[in-house]
Amino acid sequence: MAGILSVFDDGSCTVFSTTINRHALKITDAKVIVCNPGRNFVTLKIYTDQGIYGLGDATLNGMEMAVVSCLENHFIPALIGKDPRNTEDIWHYFYRGSYWKRGSVTMAAVSAIDMALWDIKGKMLQTPLYNLIGGKSRDRVLVYAHAGGADLNEAVEKTGEAIEKGFSAVRIQCGIPGISHTYGVSGDRKSYEPAQKGLPVEQYWDTPSYLNFVPRLFEKVRQVYGDAIHLLHDVHHRCTPVEAARLANELDPYHLFWIEDPVTGELQEGLRLIRKHAVTPIAIGEVFNTVYDYTTLVTEQLIDYVRMPVSHGGGITHLLKVAAFAGIYHIHTGFHGATDLSPVSLAASLHVDMALNNFGIQEYMPHPEVVNEVFDTNYRFDKGYLHIDDTPGIGVDISEEHAAKYPFSTASLPVNRKTDGTLFYW
Ligand code: EZ4
Numbered sequence: 347m348a349g350i351l352s353v354f355d356d357g358s359c360t361v362f363s364t365t366i367n368r369h370a371l372k373i374t375d376a377k378v379i380v381c382n383p384g385r386n387f388v389t390l391k392i393y394t395d396q397g398i399y400g401l402g403d404a405t406l407n408g409m410e411m412a413v414v415s416c417l418e419n420h421f422i423p424a425l426i427g428k429d430p431r432n433t434e435d436i437w438h439y440f441y442r443g444s445y446w447k448r449g450s451v452t453m454a455a456v457s458a459i460d461m462a463l464w465d466i467k468g469k470m471l472q473t474p475l476y477n478l479i480g481g482k483s484r485d486r487v488l489v490y491a492h493a494g495g496a497d498l499n500e501a502v503e504k505t506g507e508a509i510e511k512g513f514s515a516v517r518i519q520c521g522i523p524g525i526s527h528t529y530g531v532s533g534d535r536k537s538y539e540p541a542q543k544g545l546p547v548e549q550y551w552d553t554p555s556y557l558n559f560v561p562r563l564f565e566k567v568r569q570v571y572g573d574a575i576h577l578l579h580d581v582h583h584r585c586t587p588v589e590a591a592r593l594a595n596e597l598d599p600y601h602l603f604w605i606e607d608p609v610t611g612e613l614q615e616g617l618r619l620i621r622k623h624a625v626t627p628i629a630i631g632e633v634f635n636t637v638y639d640y641t642t643l644v645t646e647q648l649i650d651y652v653r654m655p656v657s658h659g660g661g662i663t664h665l666l667k668v669a670a671f672a673g674i675y676h677i678h679t680g681f682h683g684a685t686d687l688s689p690v691s692l693a694a695s696l697h698v699d700m701a702l703n704n705f706g707i708q709e710y711m712p713h714p715e716v717v718n719e720v721f722d723t724n725y726r727f728d729k730g731y732l733h734i735d736d737t738p739g740i741g742v743d744i745s746e747e748h749a750a751k752y753p754f755s756t757a758s759l760p761v762n763r764k765t766d767g768t769l770f771y772w
Pocket residue numbers: 407540580582606632684685686759
């Protein structure tokens with residue numbers, strides 16, 4: 347049995363060689379570790395008086411230092427002395443208790459705290475996180491890969507490479523004739539990383555060219571790879587409701603697993619028009635941070651998948667509530683999993699994916715090898731699925747020594763303009 351060797355009269359017990367007093371546990375300190383093994387990551391480490399620490403991912407792509415400041419100057423001082431086992435109360439302390447609530451920066455900080463506390467809870471009880479939130483609802487987690495091509499042929503080729511690697515679900519993005527940069531396509535054939543060093547680069551966009559091209563892309567991919575493979579596509583917030591309705595309708599024949607962010611997430615009512623014209627499933631929420639961003643989308647059944655990630659949507663505590671709310675309306679999960687979510691986030695998502703009945707799919711963009719020098723992970727890919735082991739807590743550790751070799755370097759997401767110069771959504 348994992349760990350607990352003896353329990354004493356005063357309630358303390360011995361776990362391996364550490365003696366834990368179960369009647370008292372206090373947060374003694376917390377620190378923020380910022381590193382850049384190929385890209386920036388912000389990791390919160392919370393220490394307790396029992397020698398156990400927990401990790402949370404606080405990375406907000408291109409806005410890292412805003413979250414660091416929120417944690418260091420405002421949240422960490424208020425955490426010291428609290429009992430880390432009270433995850434619900436501490437969540438409400440930082441969410442409900444803050445007059446200035448919601449927003450990406452604050453919620454990334456709340457999320458990191460919550461993740462680290464659940465990590466501590468699991469380590470203390472010597473059990474993987476999924477056992478604390480419902481146990482295993484499945485053996486393995488279906489994931490989707492990214493395939494991005496500069497043109498149609500390359501997109502088809504990259505889709506084939508993902509299938510070769512064992513993926514049964516592939517998100518396809520493709521360069522559009524007449525547009526110089528397209529979301530999801532890497533210029534140098536390396537793995538796609540949208541944040542670039544320094545200030546935001548400006549890119550150009552043309553919706554009519556995009557709308558004409560995308561149905562042809564999926565027609566071609568279906569011809570080449572057949573019906574069995576799950577196909578996904580990210581519109582990345584770039585259509586108006588009527589444009590999105592046209593796109594979703596024209597994609598109906600190719601039976602996509604989903605289209606993502608067909609309109610900007612803040613326009614919840616915009617989804618009504620899409621639903622009137624198409625049955626292509628819809629996923630939304632990678633930029634959301636509370637359940638309140640979802641109320642119309644869920645109660646009117648305007649979407650099929652919730653994408654809000656554990657690292658931006660209030661951590662485990664809040665994500666479980668969002669998933670339960672979605673589940674009542676037969677909506678599934680498809681959590682965000684781009685490379686700007688650290689291995690701590692990916693592992694935390696996998697625990698939630700394992701435990702939920704209404705799990706749908708998990709995004710999986712493998713981190714480059716250098717990231718594994720800094721983070722010690724507990725998941726592995728096999729034949730289209732991720733498997734997570736039974737390491738207690740979230741199960742990912744960080745090497746501060748290796749992290750220190752890769753100092754922070756400012757990077758920003760692009761800014762997008764229409765071809766005539768009008769500022770647009772990226
Ligand atoms: O652009 O995570 O579905 N995935 C995405 C991502 C986002 C980045 C932004 O930091 O849309 O690639």
